[in-house]
Amino acid sequence: MYSADIIIEALINGLLTGAIYALVALGLTLVYGVLHIINFAHGALLAAAMFAVLLTNQVVGLDPYVQIPFLMVIFFALGYGLQRLVIGPASHGRDENILLVTLGLSIVIENLLLAGFGSDTRSLNTDYSFAVFEVGPYLLGQARVFGAGGALATAALLWLFLSRSDTGKAIRAVAKEKIGASLQGIDVAHVYAVTFGLGCACLAVAACLLLPTFYVNPKIGSAYVLVAFTIVVLGGMGSIVGAMLGGLIIGAVESMSGLFLGESLGQIGIFVIFILTLLLKPTGLFGAKA
Amino acid sequence: MPAADIAPAATMLYVENVTMRFGGLTAVDDASLNVPKGSITGLIGPNGAGKTTLFSIVSGFLKPTGGRVSFDGADVTHLPAHELAEKGLGRTFQIVKPFAGLTVAENVAVGAFLRHRHRADAETVAERVATRVGLGDRLDAPAARLTVAGRKRLELAKVLATEPKLLLLDEVLAGLNPSEVRDILPVIRGLRDDGITILMIEHVMQAVVSLCDRVFVLAQGAVIASGTPREVVADPRVVEAYLGKGAAARLARAEAADA
Amino acid sequence: MRSSLRPYLPVLALGVLLALAPLLLTSNVALNFLAVTLIVSLAAQGWNLLGGFGGQFSFGHAAFFGVGAYSSAIWQMRFGLDAWTGLLVGTAMGAVTGLVIGFLAFRAGLRGSYFALVTLAFAEVFRVLANSSEVTGGAAGMLLPLKIGAGNLQFSDRATFLGLVVALTVLVLGLVQWIRGSRFGAQLVALRENEEAARALGVDVLAVKLKAIGLSGAITATAGVLYLQYFLFIDANIAFGTWISVEVLLAAIVGGLGTVLGPVVGALALHGLGELVKAAVGQLPGIDLAVYGAILVVAVAFLPGGLVGLARRRAAPRQVRKAEPEGGRA
Numbered sequence: 001m002y003s004a005d006i007i008i009e010a011l012i013n014g015l016l017t018g019a020i021y022a023l024v025a026l027g028l029t030l031v032y033g034v035l036h037i038i039n040f041a042h043g044a045l046l047a048a049a050m051f052a053v054l055l056t057n058q059v060v061g062l063d064p065y066v067q068i069p070f071l072m073v074i075f076f077a078l079g080y081g082l083q084r085l086v087i088g089p090a091s092h093g094r095d096e097n098i099l100l101v102t103l104g105l106s107i108v109i110e111n112l113l114l115a116g117f118g119s120d121t122r123s124l125n126t127d128y129s130f131a132v133f134e135v136g137p138y139l140l141g142q143a144r145v146f147g148a149g150g151a152l153a154t155a156a157l158l159w160l161f162l163s164r165s166d167t168g169k170a171i172r173a174v175a176k177e178k179i180g181a182s183l184q185g186i187d188v189a190h191v192y193a194v195t196f197g198l199g200c201a202c203l204a205v206a207a208c209l210l211l212p213t214f215y216v217n218p219k220i221g222s223a224y225v226l227v228a229f230t231i232v233v234l235g236g237m238g239s240i241v242g243a244m245l246g247g248l249i250i251g252a253v254e255s256m257s258g259l260f261l262g263e264s265l266g267q268i269g270i271f272v273i274f275i276l277t278l279l280l281k282p283t284g285l286f287g288a289k290a
Numbered sequence: 291m292p293a294a295d296i297a298p299a300a301t302m303l304y305v306e307n308v309t310m311r312f313g314g315l316t317a318v319d320d321a322s323l324n325v326p327k328g329s330i331t332g333l334i335g336p337n338g339a340g341k342t343t344l345f346s347i348v349s350g351f352l353k354p355t356g357g358r359v360s361f362d363g364a365d366v367t368h369l370p371a372h373e374l375a376e377k378g379l380g381r382t383f384q385i386v387k388p389f390a391g392l393t394v395a396e397n398v399a400v401g402a403f404l405r406h407r408h409r410a411d412a413e414t415v416a417e418r419v420a421t422r423v424g425l426g427d428r429l430d431a432p433a434a435r436l437t438v439a440g441r442k443r444l445e446l447a448k449v450l451a452t453e454p455k456l457l458l459l460d461e462v463l464a465g466l467n468p469s470e471v472r473d474i475l476p477v478i479r480g481l482r483d484d485g486i487t488i489l490m491i492e493h494v495m496q497a498v499v500s501l502c503d504r505v506f507v508l509a510q511g512a513v514i515a516s517g518t519p520r521e522v523v524a525d526p527r528v529v530e531a532y533l534g535k536g537a538a539a540r541l542a543r544a545e546a547a548d549a
Numbered sequence: 550m551r552s553s554l555r556p557y558l559p560v561l562a563l564g565v566l567l568a569l570a571p572l573l574l575t576s577n578v579a580l581n582f583l584a585v586t587l588i589v590s591l592a593a594q595g596w597n598l599l600g601g602f603g604g605q606f607s608f609g610h611a612a613f614f615g616v617g618a619y620s621s622a623i624w625q626m627r628f629g630l631d632a633w634t635g636l637l638v639g640t641a642m643g644a645v646t647g648l649v650i651g652f653l654a655f656r657a658g659l660r661g662s663y664f665a666l667v668t669l670a671f672a673e674v675f676r677v678l679a680n681s682s683e684v685t686g687g688a689a690g691m692l693l694p695l696k697i698g699a700g701n702l703q704f705s706d707r708a709t710f711l712g713l714v715v716a717l718t719v720l721v722l723g724l725v726q727w728i729r730g731s732r733f734g735a736q737l738v739a740l741r742e743n744e745e746a747a748r749a750l751g752v753d754v755l756a757v758k759l760k761a762i763g764l765s766g767a768i769t770a771t772a773g774v775l776y777l778q779y780f781l782f783i784d785a786n787i788a789f790g791t792w793i794s795v796e797v798l799l800a801a802i803v804g805g806l807g808t809v810l811g812p813v814v815g816a817l818a819l820h821g822l823g824e825l826v827k828a829a830v831g832q833l834p835g836i837d838l839a840v841y842g843a844i845l846v847v848a849v850a851f852l853p854g855g856l857v858g859l860a861r862r863r864a865a866p867r868q869v870r871k872a873e874p875e876g877g878r879a
Contacts, residue, residue: 090846091849097849099662100802101850104846105842106842107838108839108842114839115834218835226670264680264688268674271670271674278654278663279653279659282658282663388742400752452751
């Protein structure tokens with residue numbers, strides 16, 4: 001059996017990781033809440049962002065945290081373009097089609113990464129990658145603390161953007177009542193693309209926050225996508241608060257089941273939560289009524 | 291012809307004090323009605339009166355908050371839709387639901403398969419039923435390409451192919467032009483002559499008057515009047531339900547002034 | 550009376566064509582290509598029954614493929630029983646797995662994207678379990694001992710094995726063609742098009758979906774057993790890997806959703822193209838899959854009926870014209 005200290009430390013580290021997971025899930029739930037689509041390519045896009053961070057670091061020597069503003073803009077543009085030029089037109093507005101198109105995109109991205117970078121697992125080492133903060137008896141990874149702080153700050157900024165800016169208001173109007181919004185002269189296709197861009201920008205930030213402690217390989221996206229889906233489903237599809245809380249819960253569960261079940265079997269905890277939520281309460285803990 | 295008494299043996303459908311609440315909204319409020327065997331009974335009322343909700347309860351798509359539904363002498367309140375269809379209770383949908391990717395013949399065959407296990411039999415029945423409602427020359431057309439009138443006919447054909455004893459028709463005439471209405475009235479009358487009991491929601495009053503033996507009026511979820519079409523149309527409560535409070539009196543005054 | 554055998558003509562034609570392959574082909578590369586492609590196409594038949602005919606898109610058919618393969622491997626290696634009954638056991642376990650997942654998911658009312666995601670999660674649970682459990686050999690996987698002989702479903706030459714794969718493929722093609730014309734098939738397609746309308750016509754939607762996923766699981770599990778017997782090795786990432794979930798869905802969609810020949814046509818086209826791409830670009834890892842992904846996007850965007858639909862439209866332009874709307878009104 002583990003001592004209480006070890007369990008509490010694992011719990012705190014899990015919550016810190018969960019905050020970054022929450023940011024990943026935030027992008028997914030935002031897209032779902034506005035476009036009502038499930039973006040299956042979310043994980044693959046995250047993997048792409050992580051490789052971008054890695055490459056920029058190796059080539060230009062830029063610290064991952066310094067890369068945040070640049071990568072955010074690039075991924076916003078990428079997301080905007082993807083929705084406007086590929087996903088929107090290709091899926092003819094049908095749910096199943098969107099799922100298939102984004103699945104297709106994820107396969108393309110994942111395997112291009114594989115072709116470009118090989119299947120090796122890579123990591124990025126910074127000065128703070130292995131440094132720790134000592135808080136009382138607990139050792140907390142510095143990069144995790146920074147990551148969680150960055151994730152919460154990003155979520156707060158996104159919240160402000162959605163509630164205060166004109167674009168944010170347009171996004172919320174479209175999410176609530178698409179036809180009404182378009183009657184008021186809101187360009188729905190543009191709002192969709194902006195939302196998708198924001199979702200991808202969240203991924204870019206998450207990638208910068210993840211890399212100092214987490215490894216990356218071309219297939220990593222499929223692991224993150226399931227974690228993100230679990231968070232989103234648990235928190236309620238489309239709910240931002242739900243995604244944040246769901247992220248923290250899943251981070252904690254992952255850390256706990258990893259501690260008690262071991263590395264490989266530990267993933268099961270998340271999938272089981274995912275399946276049970278879908279089967280028993282598909283609206284999630286904080287989801288709006290279906 | 292209208293059954294004054296409610297002898298169970300002569301009653302096809304008996305709706306007894308049915309209530310349906312969605313959260314705080316009461317869509318159907320303690321409604322009771324009966325449909326005698328062999329009759330064409332109408333269900334009318336202003337928009338939002340709860341007519342379609344009542345249909346959904348009767349046909350097993352919704353479970354009522356309270357009350358009882360008996361069909362052909364048996365309590366069927368808690369039976370699912372597909373079992374009711376098997377027992378002989380068929381319905382159409384107000385917003386027609388064709389199997390868009392299939393042909394007309396395939397659409398109707400789905401209904402026919404309920405009573406006929408073998409494809410050849412089901413196809414024969416489907417062809418016969420489709421012809422009867424006037425789709426005989428469109429058998430191989432994809433349902434998605436039918437006109438509005440064609441889709442209404444298809445909706446009817448699909449349910450007829452299940453060989454129902456009781457047919458619930460939800461606004462089968464809505465959206466049709468007068469000549470299309472004229473074409474379909476004899477078809478409905480013919481169904482009754484074949485022994486199918488019919489309960490129909492209808493807004494086209496001319497059709498209600500010409501087809502129905504008896505009419506129930508639903509307003510704000512409650513049955514406010516019943517009788518022959520002419521009685522009901524003259525009932526001041528019905529006029530008020532449609533046109534607002536005091537309308538009947540105003541109308542009467544206006545008529546008196548005209549006279 | 551129309552001949553009741555006529556709908557089976559395309560199946561028979563394709564069957565004869567495929568049956569000739571083991572007799573005519575001598576190159577091991579070609580035999581290997583066809584064996585693997587047909588195994589995938591068989592798994593895709595299972596997916597197509599549920600996804601194409603029934604409209605329930607699964608993202609986790611690896612669950613059935615893997616259950617088939619592992620059940621048979623366990624049957625042979627842990628219980629010391631023979632491979633032929635292993636084929637039956639694998640198939641049966643696939644059906645049971647389908648029924649269990651289907652019962653949970655369909656009774657909870659999961660549809661569309663939710664159903665896709667829950668199937669994916671089940672496949673992942675199985676993958677993690679197989680990867681860490683002792684009875685499945687853990688991460689090392691299971692290596693069937695080499696015991697060449699028809700009784701052990703192990704053949705020294707590829708042509709004989711291919712013959713078996715072809716036979717099972719044709720059998721399943723015939724089965725799917727029969728289902729297509731049956732009451733069950735009509736009800737399955739009806740609930741794909743509109744569940745409420747189907748219920749109103751007496752279709753027991755849950756029962757029909759369960760039947761479909763049970764059959765679907767059985768067929769895909771059969772393919773899993775064949776895969777095991779062909780390579781004599783499986784591990785969790787092969788048997789429960791996303792690759793097979795994706796390939797079966799791709800084959801069915803590219804070939805033609807809800808068509809009998811679609812999965813075979815789609816698998817042949819995809820794998821053929823994959824070989825071409827590899828020949829052109831060299832052995833860049835993943836490049837064939839990247840092309841598959843792009844094809845999925847293109848197929849969804851431009852080929853709603855898949856290759857079979859395309860062929861049909863080209864073959865019978867007159868029939869399409871006959872089906873134009875009667876009046877001008879929409």
